Amino acid sequence: MADIAILFKIDEKAQRFLEESQISFSVFQGDSSLEEWMVEQLKEAKVAILFPGQKFGERDFKNAPKLKLLIVHGSGLDAVDMGAASKYRVCVANAPDAIAEAVAEHALALVMSSLRNIVHGDSLIRNGKWVRGIQRSLVGRSLKTLSIGVVGLGRIGSEVARIFSALGNSVSYWDRRRKPEIEHALKVEYKDLKDLLATSDIIVVSIALAENTRKLLGPAEISMIKKGALLVNISRGAIVDEKSLIERLKTGEISAALDVFEEEPISIDNPLIQFKNVVMTPHIAGFTEEALRETSIFVVKSAIEFIKKGKLPYTTVNTNACL
DSSP states (O other): OOSEEESSOOOHHHHHHHHHHTOOEEEOOSSSOHHHHHHHHTTTOSEEEEOTTOOBOHHHHHTOTTOOEEEESSSOOTTBOHHHHHHTTOEEEOOOHHHHHHHHHHHHHHHHHHHTTHHHHHHHHHTTOOOTTGGGGGOOOOSTTSEEEEEOOSHHHHHHHHHHHHTTOEEEEEOSSOOHHHHHHHTOEEOOHHHHHHHOSEEEEOOOOOTTTTTSBOHHHHHHSOTTOEEEEOSOGGGBOHHHHHHHHHTTSOEEEESOOSSSSOOTTOGGGGOTTEEEOSSOTTOOHHHHHHHHHHHHHHHHHHHHHOOOOTTBSOHHHHO
8 A cells, every 4th residue: 555646657757756755656557447446545545646537536535535635647627526525625736837838839739730721731642632733722821910819818828828929919818817917927918708709810718627617618609709710629628519619610600629529539420520620639738748747747746745744736726625
């Protein structure tokens, strides 16, 4: 039994920090059932580290009588039962900083891929369809002339705003809470959500998934998006009503670039797969070598500090309910 239970294979450099700390730890190696491994390892664990998307519910908290801190290796907390965490007095922290830049860079990559027809052009070459004059069917749009609307100005949204501002774009944002200090620092403009949707050429969804943001962009909001706009989602699929998005995409009035979906993996029967005005990636925005390594080191160091000094990570989200 170990003080720290890690529910996935962690970066080697981060693991060396654990080895040098002389704190007992156990890493799930994938050679057995995760559920069975958790039942056994959580009996004694004081800290558990899980990958984003790994579910941790009431039964898991109940089976972990000594657990005091749960750390998510990333930003998303939607797979953790926060009510149960507070009920069992377990502190929950995430690690959003290292991946924010990677996710924001991916937003830029999706935007450029869509604006410049990169996926379609690549497909034409691979299928032997590069013929004289093909460029006329692949005319794109210049980025600098387009206005950017960011939905959610947290760590990732702020990085998105910073990147596009640096490229010379006009950037506006909507968030549940206005953030004057970031407006001033990044020279971005606050707009209400309806105005942002109606005026932005590119809309980047980066707000965290919570009960009050689930289907934040519903049928009414999707219908407000201006003709010719590009909707980019790098947050969670459930924030956008996928059925309504599909219906609007069918008209050809808007396009989309999506890293996340309501159902993951996406079904081969999903209409999104057939649309030429959609660019897709399989939820990989935060997956760079650098981001994964930095995140692993952060969560491991946080776990060590908690075990040795009782110090909570500064990213703990439920301090009032767990202490």
